């Protein structure tokens with residue numbers, strides 16, 4: 186364990202209060218740390234607060250109470266623009282499905298963050314192609330649009346996109362849920378392999394026992410609280 | 419930025435039908451309004467030009483008070499204003515001629531009628547206005563027959579005289595000196611406007627100066643210019659350079675306020691139709707913009723998660739809108755310009771019925787004229803642009819309160 190955790194959340198509370206509905210306490214005071222280099226799964230029944238926790242860590246939403254630091258940055262101090270820049274430079278996201286921009290080709294999707302970061306064309310191409318090669322995305326697919334890719338291929342492109350800018354942390358909300366178990370397993374092995382080689386930290390939410398098996402640390406949420414937290418290996 | 423443009427371009431072709439609908443609506447508005455403007459401006463121009471060149475000509479130099487109060491006391495001295503100098507200084511003056519206009523009583527053996535008596539320079543008058551060229555050759559006044567006059571055709575009929583007969587004219591001239599003279603009717607004037615034909619007598623400038631006892635004086639210096647549409651500007655320019663304070667320069671719009679007003683009225687009634695059409699287009703533009711945003715909420719959520727700033731996303735939507743609208747405007751202008759180029763060559767002749775209809779409204783039109791001047795595009799282009807800019811407010815406002823979490827929930 187290093188001195189400074191990559192994610193440091195203290196007493197996280199998230200209450201959703203949408204209009205006339207009764208307020209929902211999705212997180213009830215969670216303390217949570219993630220060290221750099223972890224490969225961690227967050228499991229738990231539906232509605233237990235997995236997505237909520239990932240969104241808060243990803244600065245996509247603000248907590249009702251508590252404090253989150255990611256990579257040493259207190260997220261509550263950032264403006265909207267500041268959060269966008271923070272995500273661009275520190276985070277990668279992989280969602281369950283519909284990750285890609287429909288009008289861009291696989292390669293164009295993958296290089297999007299690099300483009301926003303101002304990386305020159307040649308280097309963008311090089312990095313995207315090497316990432317594709319790494320993830321087993323064939324040459325022939327690079328110029329296809331998402332609609333012409335299978336679910337597994339789309340998810341691999343999404344992973345390539347999250348990886349290519351070498352973020353400190355990749356947040357993946359049920360990344361295998363839309364895939365068959367074989368494809369899902371292969372994808373997860375790939376991620377774990379990348380985690381070992383590059384040291385990029387992965388944090389996923391999942392229901393999938395296959396994913397849970399492959400995680401090195403498993404955090405289980407129940408009713409917005411951490412029910413168990415175990416590190417294997 | 420370049421990639422964002424590319425992205426916007428691909429986005430607009432994602433829903434081809436909707437884009438074609440928006441672009442088509444803009445195209446339609448631009449073509450309809452520009453063509454309507456073209457024929458309206460063109461026909462009015464032609465009509466105004468023909469009326470102007472028939473009667474008042476584009477500009478007149480008068481005594482500053484003559485237009486309000488038409489008395490001979492408000493006349494000018496020939497020596498005070500040198501025509502050649504004037505034309506030298508203002509090359510856009512194509513022709514110039516003096517007139518002396520007063521009132522009198524014209525009598526035949528059997529009847530009398532009040533008349534506007536116009537003394538014109540027989541050599542130069544035909545170069546400034548068409549009044550004297552309307553009828554046959556023999557009606558042309560010549561300086562060597564000073565005692566001859568032309569009578570308005572209706573007046574001649576009312577007085578029961580034909581060319582060759584004579585009439586007696588009584589006037590109250592300059593400084594109230596009475597004038598009386600006998601003239602031979604040389605010919606008839608048919609202007610096409612009954613009011614004029616009923617009460618006009620034309621003679622030479624010198625004959626009129628004699629009749630009104632005001633040798634060397636006149637009431638109007640009529641100027642023909644190269645263009646009637648710029649008369650107001652020309653009038654101002656000329657007046658500022660006139661040597662004498664005792665003269666004003668009036669454009670035809672002031673000399674014939676009815677003609678100018680008719681056009682303004684017509685413009686206003688068209689404007690109502692245009693506003694209606696444009697509002698429809700504006701609604702369509704706003705609607706598609708809003709729709710194209712609503713259905714891409716999830717996508718915008720992903721983009722924001724990736725670190726795209728909200729302002730860039732609204733910029734993207736705005737750019738998409740601008741592309742669609744500019745395509746429509748561009749195509750509209752190209753097509754209109756093509757159609758106008760073909761039609762501008764020769765006017766479309768009006769049927770007899772149509773001509774009579776126009777006649778009832780007091781128009782003198784023999785056909786529909788199309789103009790290709792750029793101002794025909796001004797209204798549709800400006801209006802569509804303004805409405806597009808207003809519609810761009812929607813994505814900008816929307817993105818301001820855009821919550822990526824909610825967007826990502828919308829699968």
Ligand SMILES: Nc1ncnc2c1ncn2[C@@H]1O[C@H](COP(=O)(O)OP(=O)(O)OP(=O)(O)O)[C@@H](O)[C@H]1O
Nearest residue numbers: 201202203209211230231232233234235236237238
């Ligand atoms: N925007 C929202 N408004 C109201 N309630 C919400 C909102 N988002 C989540 N919730 C509620 O908060 C609780 C936690 O939701 P969350 O999505 O974090 O659960 P989850 O563990 O990701 O579930 P799943 O496994 O089904 O994805 C649930 O009860 C959910 O209904």
Ligand SMILES: [Mg+2]
Nearest residue numbers: 235236237390
């Ligand atoms: Mg979830």
